[in-house]
Amino acid sequence: DEKYAAIIALADSQFESGDYPSAKTSYSDALTLKAEEQYPKTQIAKIDELLAEQQRQAEEAARLAAEKKALDEKYAAIIILADSQLESGDYPSAKTSYSDALALKAEEQYPKTQIAKIDELLAEQQQQADEAARLAAEKKALDEKYAAIITLADSQFGSKDYTSAKTSYSDALTLKAEEQYPKTQIAKIDELLAEQQRQAEEAARLAAEKKALDEKYAAIITLADSQFGSKDYTSAKTSYSDALALKAEEQYPK
Template identity: 55%
Template structure:
């Protein structure tokens, strides 16, 4: 407006200098104002751009912070602070991030230490289980029990050591119970045998037989009550059949006498003596076999004396003949002693004597007697072993049916030791081996799947350290499996990226 007025004045007096000077001053002032306005506008635009860039970086940093990407967020907050060093917000956020990163580092180190501790415990656990299993296979039950308990203390949640402990304790309890029952049975057995023997001496045969049977139930392997029961049965049968067998006894007696007389007439005095003794056993009151036995002894004594004299007289001339007579005399003595031992049921002694007689003369009589003794010994042994073997098999089958494999194995082994020719206990032992392996494999499979489930869940959540721990456990449990190894490689790659 002032410039317009000066311009109007100059139009009236164009030669006047004053309005011209004022107009120049106004133009200079307006130019200065225009320049300052433009400069202020530029400064405002720059400030606006700086604020917008700062706000954008802060927004990005906040987003990174919210997503947990703390390291990148810290970089962004630092960039924002470089734009506006006076701002407190990015400084505060950087302090928060430093605290969070420090806490994460501490937690990672703690988790790593925990992982190492767990790995050490796991290795110790596996060593104890391996040691316990070896003791278990050797049937060193006490040592196995100690190691299984130590393993369970390390990992109380594991079922395998607890199952093994339960099985061993059951086995030990059964063995203890068996020993107690055995001791009780021995005491009862002795008392009942005494009662049975007293009744037997009193000729109360039926009552004594009942007592012997009770004793045999307590100790089935004992031969004495069996033999006594047999004796009682024989006595009872003889009493019942006394009249009926009288004629049969007489026939047997006469047959033995006839055989004895025949051998006596032929000069085979040792065999004759055996048959006279047999006849005398049939009818001990008869005098004839006693007289003949006395006569045989006298004849043998006379022959011996004669042989001694003949040997002395013809020592140099008839050595071979005298030697034959001496052998015959020795043969007769051996046969007589063998027959006596056989009659007394001293089978081993009788067999040795018959064998010595057979070395002197290859004759049928000692051969037949040796075969007879072998049959008697076999029958006696079979009788003793049979019942004990059946009892062991019955006990083992019962324990196997109850799935008490270790106990069943114990009894099958005892049965096999007693009768090694039977394949049944061997087959059952092989079956138990497969069942025990299957049970162990089943437990391992279950534990393996549990570890994989935990590992997969941890990996899915991004907990790489935890996932690695469980995959390593699974890999140690089943070293042939590829899956845990593949997952461990994946985890290693993920961790190397960070």
């Protein structure tokens, strides 16, 4: 009885301290002394339940640890991929990868921060693309307008409407001041207009001289006819000779 009581006391102490394997061994030792005792059997049954629960918890912890390890490794691999994609400038793929990482660990701040950065970069890219498209559209419109004005100017130049052509070439230069072709054409037109002006002035001078000659010739003929009519033949002959001196090809004075 004393040995049994001592073993039971030891087993109870081991049980209380959570040393279930030792306690189970002690309760089993007690049963070898008194096989009919129910208490050790009850305690052993409790210990088996507790050990089974401990085993279940240990297996569950191991399973959760394995799942966490696999999750951590998968998360880390996705983050490495996302960082690489971001570094290479593949922002849409990087954003998708960071989103995949968040789907694994929604509480992580890093993917959220990176996605916010990517959104800013994508917005900037879009803004730059929009600006480039706007500038390209403006350039296209400018090129088309310039080409149309040059076509008009060339047509006017071809038909010798130099004044209108010069205006059109000047309009083209207001669109593209660096273009050489309109400048060259304007220089040609200035030369042609200057030549036209010179020819016009020469024609006007000749016309004025002819008019003065015609008027002087007519006046002398009128005088000569008057002298001839009054039978002042000597004076009339002199006047007709003066008229021939102005227009030697005229038959009438002869």
